[in-house]
Amino acid sequence: MASSQSTLSPLFSAPPATSLQIAPTTSSDEESAYIDWDNLGFQLMQTDYMYVTKCSDDGIFRQGQLNRYGNIQLSPSAGVLNYGQGLFEGTKAYRREDGRVFLFRPEQNAIRMQIGAERMCMPSPSTDQFVEAVKQTALANKRWIPPFGKGALYIRPLLIGSGPILGFAPAPEYTFLVYACPVGNYFKQGTAPLNLYVEEDVHRASRGGAGGVKSITNYAPVLKAMKNAKANGYSDVLYVDAVNKKYIEEVSSCNIFLVKGNVLSTPIAKGTILEGITRKSIIDIALDLGYTVEERLIEVDELFSADEVFCTGTAVGVAPVGSITYKGQRIEYKISSDQLCKQFYSRLVGIQRGVIKDERNWIVEIE
Ligand code: COI
Numbered sequence: 151m152a153s154s155q156s157t158l159s160p161l162f163s164a165p166p167a168t169s170l171q172i173a174p175t176t177s178s179d180e181e182s183a184y185i186d187w188d189n190l191g192f193q194l195m196q197t198d199y200m201y202v203t204k205c206s207d208d209g210i211f212r213q214g215q216l217n218r219y220g221n222i223q224l225s226p227s228a229g230v231l232n233y234g235q236g237l238f239e240g241t242k243a244y245r246r247e248d249g250r251v252f253l254f255r256p257e258q259n260a261i262r263m264q265i266g267a268e269r270m271c272m273p274s275p276s277t278d279q280f281v282e283a284v285k286q287t288a289l290a291n292k293r294w295i296p297p298f299g300k301g302a303l304y305i306r307p308l309l310i311g312s313g314p315i316l317g318f319a320p321a322p323e324y325t326f327l328v329y330a331c332p333v334g335n336y337f338k339q340g341t342a343p344l345n346l347y348v349e350e351d352v353h354r355a356s357r358g359g360a361g362g363v364k365s366i367t368n369y370a371p372v373l374k375a376m377k378n379a380k381a382n383g384y385s386d387v388l389y390v391d392a393v394n395k396k397y398i399e400e401v402s403s404c405n406i407f408l409v410k411g412n413v414l415s416t417p418i419a420k421g422t423i424l425e426g427i428t429r430k431s432i433i434d435i436a437l438d439l440g441y442t443v444e445e446r447l448i449e450v451d452e453l454f455s456a457d458e459v460f461c462t463g464t465a466v467g468v469a470p471v472g473s474i475t476y477k478g479q480r481i482e483y484k485i486s487s488d489q490l491c492k493q494f495y496s497r498l499v500g501i502q503r504g505v506i507k508d509e510r511n512w513i514v515e516i517e
Pocket residue numbers: 239240241402403404463464465466
């Protein structure tokens with residue numbers, strides 16, 4: 151499909167292709183992009199198309215269109231550039247062994263974007279519009295979807311205040327845009343267990359803030375803490391609550407779970423924690439498998455007695471934690487093949503790949 155614009159929807163427009171990894175537009179739909187599929191990480195690659203739509207005063211997004219992937223024009227006074235009025239989402243398209251392509255719970259991303267938009271005073275696309283945009287983006291970039299078992303097409307919906315505004319107020323126009331990129335492991339170390347650092351001075355979220363929604367403003371403020379931790383050899387940072395500095399919240403890029411016996415615990419999402427879709431799915435999987443799940447306040451000290459700790463996220467997947475460093479003390483976790491997180495992960499992947507029955511209708515085929 152990405153090959154011939156005439157076979158695409160009439161909504162396609164084709165400004166000049168941008169450079170870099172865009173493969174020739176004359177290649178066939180089935181031709182895969184020129185990528186080393188065995189060594190995918192989480193780096194940006196320009197794919198073929200992105201979906202774009204706008205809305206203004208009426209708050210209703212018009213029918214969108216697929217444009218060639220490339221730069222977008224924004225006024226220097228766009229709301230998103232000046233006041234950070236923006237949200238993003240992340241979801242993935244997977245290719246199965248028989249070539250069919252599936253999304254995982256995309257309507258959950260749509261709902262989360264709607265909740266975030268309400269918090270950030272933005273209009274949002276309807277669930278159907280959102281899911282349709284994600285499907286169209288995946289299909290238009292089909293040749294960038296990794297072969298079965300090699301990774302996924304990471305799909306990034308954005309909702310931004312694109313209209314110009316000088317005084318502090320909601321933007322007069324909004325853009326909903328979806329682009330995509332093939333990805334493998336999120337962390338540079340691949341699937342090796344994560345080494346986390348508990349940060350006590352920099353907080354990701356505070357009560358009444360926007361930590362519970364996927365606002366773009368939640369990310370840059372923790373870059374420094376994350377960069378420092380990485381410079382010291384850690385994989386990522388685990389943040390604690392801003393009031394008591396006593397309860398764990400989440401990692402820069404993912405949620406966190408503790409295992410103790412048959413009980414799975416994760417920080418309760420009450421405005422300072424992003425309700426991850428993988429988090430939600432792992433909770434359901436654990437309950438289905440007969441484990442007890444607790445969403446509650448978790449003291450940092452509980453990390454010392456946990457049997458197992460793992461992280462979840464769309465980008466990250468399900469990642470075991472090998473160590474956590476807190477106040478200079480390194481807590482080590484035993485990594486073994488019979489860890490619960492591996493059991494949960496293989497069930498999740500089994501559902502995504504179609505080898506385990508999708509009893510909760512999580513999977514959406516896109517063709
Ligand atoms: C995701 O998991 O989709 C995220 O948005 C995390 C991001 C920091 C890559």
